[in-house]
Amino acid sequence: MKFKILSVALLSSVLSLGTASATEFMSIGTGGPTGVYFQVGNAVCQMVHREAAEGRSSGRQHGYRCSAPSTAGSIYNIKNIESGELQFGVAQSDWQYHATNGTSKFEGAKVDDLRSVFSVHPEPFQILVGKNTGIESWADLEGKTVNIGNPGSGQRGTFEVLMDANGVGTEYFGAAAELTSSEQSSALCNGDIDAYGYTVGVPNAGVSQAADGCGATIINLNNDAVTGLVNDNPFYAFATIPTGTYSTITSNVTTFGVKASFVTSANVNADMVYEVVRAVFSNFDAFKSLHPAFANLSPLQMMSEGNSAPLHEGAIRYYKERGWM
Numbered sequence: 001m002k003f004k005i006l007s008v009a010l011l012s013s014v015l016s017l018g019t020a021s022a023t024e025f026m027s028i029g030t031g032g033p034t035g036v037y038f039q040v041g042n043a044v045c046q047m048v049h050r051e052a053a054e055g056r057s058s059g060r061q062h063g064y065r066c067s068a069p070s071t072a073g074s075i076y077n078i079k080n081i082e083s084g085e086l087q088f089g090v091a092q093s094d095w096q097y098h099a100t101n102g103t104s105k106f107e108g109a110k111v112d113d114l115r116s117v118f119s120v121h122p123e124p125f126q127i128l129v130g131k132n133t134g135i136e137s138w139a140d141l142e143g144k145t146v147n148i149g150n151p152g153s154g155q156r157g158t159f160e161v162l163m164d165a166n167g168v169g170t171e172y173f174g175a176a177a178e179l180t181s182s183e184q185s186s187a188l189c190n191g192d193i194d195a196y197g198y199t200v201g202v203p204n205a206g207v208s209q210a211a212d213g214c215g216a217t218i219i220n221l222n223n224d225a226v227t228g229l230v231n232d233n234p235f236y237a238f239a240t241i242p243t244g245t246y247s248t249i250t251s252n253v254t255t256f257g258v259k260a261s262f263v264t265s266a267n268v269n270a271d272m273v274y275e276v277v278r279a280v281f282s283n284f285d286a287f288k289s290l291h292p293a294f295a296n297l298s299p300l301q302m303m304s305e306g307n308s309a310p311l312h313e314g315a316i317r318y319y320k321e322r323g324w325m
């Protein structure tokens with residue numbers, strides 16, 4: 001009897017060991033459910049699972065399982081990668097830069113272990129304004145009710161940088177709201193807010209809800225403050241939202257923007273990072289077809305632009321194997 005119990009215990013510990021080494025989980029931090037980060041994270045997981053479950057390319061069957069939950073956004077993702085809660089995340093290139101260099105919001109809180117994997121789509125910073133608000137420029141926002149974004153989001157951080165560059169704080173507005181990206185379009189359409197700021201890929205469901213849904217437009221952001229930001233910072237560039245992107249965009253909109261980037265930690269093992277990168281780039285056409293904001297992605301740009309943290313060794317292994325490095 002004693003022997004039987006022992007052998008059952010032994011068998012189950014062998015079994016659980018076997019399972020543990022066969023399946024490893026990863027979580028990818030994204031953004032609000034109507035944004036593009038959520039699509040990036042879930043597109044990556046879809047590619048990882050193709051290889052994992054089916055072993056499409058021979059010998060590629062692996063045990064990695066992936067989930068990409070909605071989160072507060074860039075800054076939240078970087079902080080949770082640092083603490084080990086998330087293995088990967090999507091983050092704006094400006095916040096990747098500041099985390100790596102210990103500047104801006106990351107002053108005194110440099111994230112030494114942050115590693116870049118690849119960059120993704122461009123993200124113009126957009127100020128959406130309600131149909132009948134009469135707002136046409138930054139100056140018209142004075143005294144208005146403006147959503148500056150939820151804490152932890154990239155747009156909240158970048159909105160604060162923009163206020164600072166314009167020499168104002170939240171008191172410049174009549175009221176400043178802290179709604180999430182999935183709340184702001186209905187708030188704009190209901191008239192609860194006059195405007196919101198959002199750093200996000202083009203096009204996307206959230207902005208379309210306000211632009212196509214209730215006539216909101218996007219204002220030009222090209223005053224001296226913005227020119228200064230672009231001239232003084234390597235991670236900002238002027239960006240255009242082309243005519244026709246949404247029904248209310250009847251001429252090109254000029255603003256400034258960043259890139260979305262896919263990041264991880266030096267503490268995440270190289271085999272896992274390698275398999276993620278391999279899954280994306282060996283199924284690249286399928287990956288690109290998952291969202292219109294991915295239409296112009298090219299592997300060489302993704303590997304070399306918008307990545308200010310050092311590249312993770314698992315990513316380097318794949319890029320070298322392809323002869324891209």
Ligand code: GLU
Nearest residue numbers: 031035036037073074154
């Ligand atoms: N850029 C936003 C952020 O970092 C998220 C945009 C999106 O969800 O696509 O918070």
